[in-house]
Structure formats: structure tokens, C-alpha cells
Amino acid sequence: MKKILAYILLVLAASGCIYPFDAGIVPESGIRPVTVSGDILIGSVTEIGLGFVYPVGTPEGEMRRKTPSGSVTVINDRGDSYKGVKSGAGLYRIDTSAAPEDALYRLEIRLDDGREFRTPWTGVQEAPAIENLKFEVSDGTVRMLADLGGRDSLQFFRIDFEETWEYHADFVPDLMYLPGLPSADRENPQKIYRPRQADEDYYYCWNTASSAEPFTASSEELSENRLVSACFHSLPNTDTKFSVLYSVLVSARGMSERAYRYHYQVRSNSNATGDLFSPTPSELPGNIECVGNPSETVVGYVDAVCLAQARLYVPSNVYRETRNPESELYYPFPDEDGMYNFESLFARDAPVFCDDEIPTKTNVSWAPKRCTDCRLSGGSKNKPEWWPNDHR
């Protein structure tokens, strides 16, 4: 009976599945629609990204590399103009930190090919108050929560965040390998190792990342125009980001209803399809038009907003260690000819400990370099100035 039941369950579990699918769409040639990303950040530095719509499957690098070139300017109804400075491929930084909040703004884009785009005049969305930031751990997940207090008229919220975390390597090496020795010395344990110097400390590192997907929410159906315990980010508590200290900088902004609908639809189209009852994807027009050719498609929605920021720290006691770095250690062993090829070993590994005072061929533990150099995990030794501890 158990076998029958297991079989039935297997059939049921396996019957409904999701499979990779390629529609085999041939990319169309012709003018690619221009995309515009970013908001006009009043009281801060505005970052505007320009790009093209590419055929599905285009590598990210190519999309970031092949971008429109031109000029980007923020103007307001008082005649102030804030010109953008190119900071990368398709990226423009505009200093709008001194721009007044009580003006109307628009973004103007002039491409090198002569096309011009602009947004309509728009008022500045006031920033919500970040009333509280907190985290909670449940079911192995660290959930980061925000309470946003809206103004009376503010019903649509967006949260972006930048997370920064300190972490460390698994081991601090006692010895360093000396590469490039004459072949006669390459197997001499007394020559190939040297003590680690004080400036060769790659144990503590810092890393940072920005939210790829902003969190948006609405208080339309709520009794107050505020969000309570809105979970804007979550990570498993086994994530090494929590191993030493984790911090997240929350940037909250208000949104116009149209902007909220637009971004909601765009995000749903990208991430929330495929369920049995998923709505059919549809496109919403943005608020950017091509001057002189209104029928030209331009993708994007640019609002003028103010930001509110606050930081949350998550201590390491939420972290649940699941790795066992000791298992990564090993002792070198000779090849078939009895030779210890430390040179090739060093290409991927690093010496760690010496069990005795004098190293020999076999008493030095080696480990993968990523276990001894925290930089290889994506971070750097650049400690943020505001970081609260004294690790170096």
C-alpha cells in the first residue's frame, strides 16, 4: 500500500512542471526604443540611466555598454537648469541637491542623433518619514521591516536600499609563499615560505550592494497613510552577510499614483507571470515623450521626489554558521615522481599554518585562497567611514 501511495504521489508531484521555453523570436532590426531610468531626486544627486530596448537574450554587458549618448538636464519652472555629467555608459549624475522642493521639474534629454525627449512638468513628491526600521528572524529568514509615515496625501511608497556588510576570511595565514624561486629551491621548505607581514591582512572585508528591485507599496486600502512593518528585504540567516555585521541604508520616497502603477506593472510583467491565474502581461505608457514625434516609443517613468534615509544594523547573532572551513584545509602531497609542485599549488591555494616551528614539505596546511583572502569573495578592504567597529 505504501508503494502504491508513493507512486501516486510521485505521479502527482511530477505531473505539473515548469520547463525552459524558447519562443525562437527573431530580433527585429530597426530603431530600438530608448529607455530612461531614475527619478529626479530633489535634495540629493539625481542619477539617470539611458539605454535601449534590446532583443530578448542580449547579454547584460552588451546592454550596459551600448547606450545612447547625449546630454541630460533637469530644469524647473523657475528657469533653473541642472545639467548632468556622464558618469559611465549611459549614466548621468545631476547635482540636484540644492534644487527647491516647491518647484515643478522636468527632465530633458538630447541625444547625439538629434532626438529629444522630455517629461511633463511634475511636482515634487514629498518624502515619507521613516518612523522605524527593525528586523525579525523567523523560519530561518531575517526579514527587514520598515514603518513609513506618510503625509496625508501620500499613498504610494518606494523603498530602495543599499546594504553594506563586514565579513572575514576563514583563516589568517602564518606563512606566505614565495613564488618565482629558482627551480632548485622550489621544493625547499625553508626557502619557499616566509612569515606574513602586518600589512598582509586580508581577514576583514566590507562589501556593498544596492537593491535591484525597489520595494513599492500602497496604503490605498489602509486606514492610515502609513506602512507598518513593511518587509522591504529578507535574507536567509545563513547568509554570510550576517557573519560579522550587516547594515542596510533605506531610502524611502513617495510616488505619484501613475508612477506607482507604471512600476508595478513593469515589475509584474518581469517577475509575476506564469501562475495559473496570472494576469496577461500588458504594457503601460510611461511619461516620457519624444519631442516632435509623440508616436515614438520611449520606455520609462521619471518622477520628481525627495528622499528620506535611515540605516539599520543587524548583528551577527542572527547568523547561523553552516560551513566548516576546517574541512578546506589539506597538506601537500607528492606527485607520482615524488615531487611537490608548490608553484602550481600556489596558483590556487595558499599556505596557512605550520604545525611546527620549522616548516617542512608536509607540515604546512594549505587552503584555497578564497579562505585566506576576503577580497576574493567580492568585498574590499575599504572600510566605510561610518562603520561602527574598529576592525581593519
Add this chain to the structure above:
Amino acid sequence: MKRLVVLLLLLAPGLLPCMAQTPLFRGRAANEYNFPYNGNFFWSSPEFRPGTVRFDGVTYNGVMLNINAHTGDLMVRESEFSTPVVPERSQVAWFEIDGLLYVNLRDAGIEDAPEGFFAVLQDGRSTYYWQRTKLFVREPGNHNGVRGIGYDDPRYRENIIAYFHCRDQYYCFRRGVFKKVGKHSVRRAGKTVSAPFLPSGASFSSDKGCERIVGTASPSLRNLPGQQELPAGFFSDESLSSARSAALAAIEQENLIASYRNKIYEIGVPGRSEGPFKVEGVVRNVAGGAPLATVFVSPEGGGGYDYTDADGHYSITLRKGENTLIFNEYSMEEMRIRVVVRGDGGLDVVMREKVTALKSAYVSAEGMAEHRRTAMGVEKINSGLAGHIPSAFGEADILKAVLTLPGVKTVGEASGGFNVRGGASDQNLILFNEGTIYNPSHLFGIFSAFNNDVVDGAELYKSSIPAQYGGRISSVLDINTREGDMKRIRGALGIGLLTGHLSLEGPIVKDRTSFLLGGRTSYSDWMLRRLPASSGYSGGSASFSDVNLSVTHRFDDVNSLQAGGYWSRDGFSFRGDTTFRYSNLDFSLIWKHRAPEGRSWKVSAGFDRYSNSLAAGASASSRDGYNLSTVIRQGFAKASFSESLGAHNLSYGADAVFYALSPGILSPTGESLVVPRSLALETALEPSLYVSDSWTPGGGPLSLDMGVRLSSFLSFAPSKFYATPEFRLSAKYSPSGRLSFKAGLNTMSQYIHLISNTSSISPMDTWRLSGESIKPQRGWQAAAGVYWTVFGGSLDISLEGYWKRMYNILDYKSGAVLSMNEHLADDLVRADGRAYGVELMLRKQTGRLTGWIAYTWSRSLLREEEGRGAAAINGGAWYNAPHDKPHDIKLVANYKFTHRYSISCNLDYSTGRPVTIPVGQYMYGDALRLVYSERNAYRIPDYFRLDLALNIEPGHYFKALAHMSATIGCYNVTGRKNAYSVYYTTNGGTQLKGYMVSVFATPIPYATLNLKF
């Protein structure tokens, strides 16, 4: 003197007794029966047989003899061509025909013996006397007291004019006294002799009290001939002489004398009219007396025809005089009833389920109906047929059977909705016992809402929609439950992979009131809990239940009242904090009156409720937890009348539906900050009047159906009134009984609309009523077809084409908010639609292999009406409707190895449905975003599925307490990974991936077990 001689010669027969001997061949002429009757009055066969007769003391050999069992007289005939005469019975001592001795006991001095002749039977120990009497029965227009038309059922009126009822009685001498004996078992040579010559139901029991009469043992029988032992081998099963066989066969035939096959039914009152005449009645199942739908009724040799409707009612036009009516239905035994039609009248019939005689069963005449039915695009399916079409998890499902018909397409593999001839899923009116079902699916559409145990049949109108129906612009699917058994308690139990079902029915008051109770439930919840966590479903739940209850009371033969109730609920959750639920509740009262004069009416009233809800953020501490629900309540009242006016069949009536629709109710859960909110209640009344006529001018090859329905809609708050006439026209021209041409035109209106941006009927779809800002949907369909029956009626070929236009279809703007939107109309756009196509169908209905294959080519396109310029959907150009599938092939086949074992096959191929997929991508900050194609510009891969099933029917042991049937099958035998949908996602990252959702991606074997008791 010469005159005296002549007179003496004429008086000779009378004078002869006075003389020495009376001539055997002089006597009164045998009776003549110069009126219609059935059966015959002979003892066994009408054939005169040579025999020996002892008459007036003289033994005559080689005389042609027969017996009139009605009068109890011997008939003699001198030659084959001479007139039979009846010798004076008192002078006939005995006679022998085919070795069987007949004696006249009464005139032999046995005073206890009844008059007439007795056949003498001996089994070696006892002597029995067998007397057969043919009772003449004449029962014009009264209740059938003994045997009904077809099978025993005393409740139904029949028009019997005359028949002979056979009565056999047995006697023997006990202690010298002539006594009647009951059931005997004659023993000979120590073994019980089966007595096939005896009437069915009679069996001999050993009766030691009976005396053996041998030779002159009895003084009363002194004048019998010496041979009184039964001929050798008389009781032998194996060595019956040919004469015996003939005699026995004749006896068997005679035993059926009172069955419907041997009766002639007189219909109508004789008059001067030469007809044709209208005959109508109700066909019922002998088991329980429930009306039988979809029974094909036609006269032998062609002419009028009809199908019984959901109430079992039929109406047919017959010529004056003798006709043979054929009643045919897939799962019932075919009946041929001889009638003499003298005027308009009625004929009610009971049929028996086809149980024993599958080898000779005539499977169906569905295809022939196309030559007789004026209407186009009418499909009828009964629950028996539905049980033979393989379906997912083996659950017999009438809705899935409907999906195998041409012109009907499924929304998706696991979807309850369906599309008919390019219409949207909300354009189908689904009636269940007159009530409306808004969501006909269970468990994501894997099962339909209709329990096959209680369903009688379904009628789908996809083109010629009768004027009595309205409110939807594409089709009407009318489903009815059976009546409960009026005679005994019966039940059925079934167990499948995911579901179990139980039904119980029986009389509350025998032959008057019955009930039918059916229920289903799933145990998928239990199974989901046992799935491994890695499956992703282990925390989910999905279940459904439904209950049907129907009580029928018959006041008399023409009035009946049916109360029906239906309740169902569905619930599922695959994300811990989001739960979907929906529920159907229907209650109806139906009063039916069917007068014998051809007038009938039906009045019904009821209440329907459909609700759905979504609960999100279910945890008590959640600040944004809410429950969102919608509710449709409607009450309805309908009255329909029909009557026959010569060549016209007139139908007329009125109906009204009152709607109270709550399009959205939002309420907080736990400590949620969600503000309770409700969208305004929408109320409206939809009254309608209709009249229609079916006319066959002169009974010729042309027939017409004409109808008009005055459809109106009054929306309250704000007040808005719509009214429009709808026309239903169809015509048929049949140059022969096997070739027909048809054409039709329908116009329809719809006042309630499904607001959805999903391709499948979703639990959260909302319905809205027409009003100030939402106009009624309108549509018309023109269709034409040719129907040809070939190969002696075994193959029906039909080709139908249609052109359809639809207006004011609701589509949604990009980014529309469809839920809890007080200004929903702002997010909707009106579209018009056009659909056209050709349906070719070959259907085989006889032989071991039955089924159909259908190919449909069709298109369904939409175009936004509102002229929003570039903002319009696809720039205002025509675009594919979500259910546009140009090519569609369906094959349904059933091959019967024996009457118990059969295999079924179901094949389905269609072009993939249109979808909107990404054609471009871009970076938005660090996130990858997608740009989608024009709406429905691409298609998912084509759909193909093959299902096979082995059906094992129950054994045919009538006296068995329970009958078990089983189905073993495999759904999607080839394991094709059919796409339910395709989608692309970045999963929050920067890499785009395309995926295809396949609901049943592997072969799904199943087995179901059903027990009927």
C-alpha cells in the same frame, strides 16, 4: 320437391346429429377478429397442423387442426385453402396435434374441469393437464394495469386497443378430484426437467399428490386413446423434436404476448382529418421512472423526428394510420412500438437500460437527427457517454465530454471554462436545473462542478439557441439531474485517485416521491500534506466538495414538482498566506405539466449564489492582511408553454432574473490596518418574453424554426434600461432522409460580464452588470451546414460554417486594476469581435467501433472600439482573441470487445493559443525589465494529447446486490509536455529566462472503481 331437396341439403349439418354421425367439417365458421389487435388467439401458432381428432365417436386422422385459445374451441380445416370451422366442442373427445394430446375433460364428465381442452402432460409419475387461455384485452386510453409499454410500469398512460393476454393453468387429479396446481416441477428419471415450454416465471415443483393417469385408469377418461405417456424425449433439453421445438418456440413467443412489441397502440380520436398528426409524450427510465433526455424518436421509414428534452418530452408528427415508432438512446434498449394514429395524441414510454443485449443493440441515432432537426449546432451528451470518455484522474465528467465536441475549445488544460465558436468563456450560459453556474470547475478545472452520478445529460446549443434561452451571446449549456428512483433504494459509490463520490436515491413515497442525493469530495489535501517539501506543494492545500439533492413528486400523470439543490465549495492555497475560496449554491423548484392534448407548461423559480474570496496576509499579526470577496445572488422565475397547432409547434413564455451583485468586499483580518470597504451593490432585473414556432409546411422536406425573444434589462441605481428583440431563425431542407441542408441566424444579448485579465476562469474574477457605463454585449451568428448520412446510416458526415459578430465585449486597458475598482469602467475598453470557421465532423454510431472525428478551422479576433489612437490595444487593429486556435482536431472512439469490455480513446490537437510574450529587454537601474509584444501576437506551442482507457462494465446479474464497474486508463499517454502558459522572468536578477508551465506533463495512469447497488 326440388325445393325440399335443397332445403334438406342446407339443413344437413343440423340434421346430421340426428342421423348416424356428424361430419367433422361441418360447423360454425371460426371467429374472425376484424379489428386491430396484437398477438394472436391461437393456442400456439397460427399455423394449422395435421393431427388426429376423435369427434362424435369417430377418429379422424390427418386432419388440419388448430386451437382457438380465446374461445376454447378446436378449429379444423379440410385443406390449406378451406375455411376453418369449429366442430361442436361437446362432441370432440380428444385430439392430437404434433404428438401432444388434448382432451375435453368437461364433456368427458369431469365436472370440476373448466370448459375447453387440456393438453395432457406426463413426466412418468404424474399426469398434468395444461389449459391455455387467450384473454382478449381491450384498454383504450386507460391506465395500463399490468404491463406498461416496454416494461412493467403501471404509472403511464398508453393507448392500447386490443391484444390477447396469455394465461396458462395446470391441473391434475388428486385423489380423484380435479384440482388446479400452481408451480410444478416435473421430475422424470430422477432429474428436474427444465420446462422451456412453460411460461416464463412458471416452474414445476414436485407435486406427489398428482396421480398418474394411464390408459383407462380414470373412468372419466375411458375414451382416451391408449397413448397417454408423453412422447419419449418430451422433456429432454437436447433431443426436442422439430415439432416440439416449434411448439416451444411458439409458446415462448406467446409468453411475450403482453409485451409492448406485440401491442398496437391507438393514438388520438378518429376524425375526418387526414393528418399528419402530432404525437407527444414522455420517455422515462423504467428503473426509477426518471425522464430520459436525448432519446431519439422517429418513425420507421423516415419522416418527423425529435429528441427528448431534459424532461423526457418529445413531440413528433406522424401520418395517419399505422406507424412504427422507434425510440433510441445510447444506453437504452431500442424500442419499436406499433401505433395506429387517428388524431393528435400522446404516448408515454418507458425504456430499459441496455444491459443484456449489447450484441444486438443499435447504439445511437444521434447523427440521423441532423436530418430531422431544424436547429443547427445542437449537441446532446448523456452521462453514460461521458463515462466512456477518458479524462484526467478517471472522473467521468460531462463537461469534459462537451469539450470533445467540434466548435468547443478548452481555455486551458486545467481550466473549467470553455469557448464556443470563438466566444469568450463568460458568453456561455451554464444552467444546472434551471439555475446558473458561474464557475463550473473544481480543483483548478481538473474536475467540473457536475457530479456524473446525478447528472442526466447535457444539451449544448452553439448556434441555433432556442428562444427560451437568453442572457449570453455564445452558447447555452443546459444540464439537468436525474430524478431519483421511484421504486427502490439504489446507490453508487466511486473511488478515484483524487476524489470519491457517493450517491443515493430512492422512493420517499413509492411511485410518487423520490429523492436523489449525491456528493463528492477530494482527498487531495491529504495527499498534498504527504508530498516532499522539495516539491514545493507540501505546505499547500487544495480541495473541493459538492452536494446535490433533488426531490421529485408526481401529483399525477401530468403534474410533477421537482425541488433541487446544489452546493459546492473549493479552496486552495499554495502560498502560505494566500488562500482562494469559491462556492456555488443553487436551489430551484420546477413544476411541470404535460397534458395529453399536446399542451404542456413548465414553471420554475429558484435562487443562485456564487461567491469567491481571497484571503491574504493570514497571520493575525499582519498589518495588511485582508479578505477580498465578491458575491453574486440571483433569483429567477421562468414560465414556458408549448402546444401543437396542426403543423405548427408553438412555444412561448416569459422569464425574469433578478441580480444582486456585490462586486467587491474588502475586510481586514487580525490586526490589519486595511480599511473595510465595499463596492456599491449592483442590482438589476432582466425580464424577457419569447415566442417561437416550429413549422413543417405540409410535412414536406422544408422545415422552419422561427422565434423572437424580447430581451430587456433594468439596472437600478443608477437606473438604466435596455431592451432589444432577439431573433432565432433556422431552416432545413431535406431532399432525402439522409441528406439535409440547413441555415440559421441568431441574435443574442448579454447583460452580465466577467471582468478578467487572465486567460483561465480565476477564482478572483469578478462579474459586473451592465449599467450606465457598461453596455450590454450584443452578438449575432449566421451559420449554414450540410449533413449527409452514408454507408447505410452507419456514418454521418456534417459540414457547418459560421460567421459571428460580437459587440461591446469588455477588454481591459493595459495596467487595469480590476479588483475593488470603483471606477472600473475607466479601466475597461469596449471591443468588437468577429469569429468564423468551418467544422467538419464524421461520426460513426453503429457497430463495435463508435465515435467521431472532427476538424475545425476557425478564427476569433477582437478589435478595440473606443478609438484611443496609439493607446488603443494593438493600435486599434484586429488582434487574436485569447482563445483563438485556428486548427483543432478531436477524435473520440470507443471499441467494444464484448458487452462488458471496451476501450476508449480520446485525441485532442489544437493550435496553441495566443499569448503576449516579451520581445525586448532593457536595464532599469540594476534590474532587467521586459518589453512585451502586441497583445496576443504570439502563440504557445500546439497542443496534443492522447488518452486511453479500458472500461469494464458491471456484470448483468439482475439479482446481484451490487454491480461493480471499473475504468483503467492513462491520461496523456504520450507524455507530451503541453504548454498551459509560457512566461519570462528575471527572478529579480539580470538574467531573463523563458519557462513553460505544463499542467499534466507526464502520462497519468488512473483507475477508478464504481459500485452501484
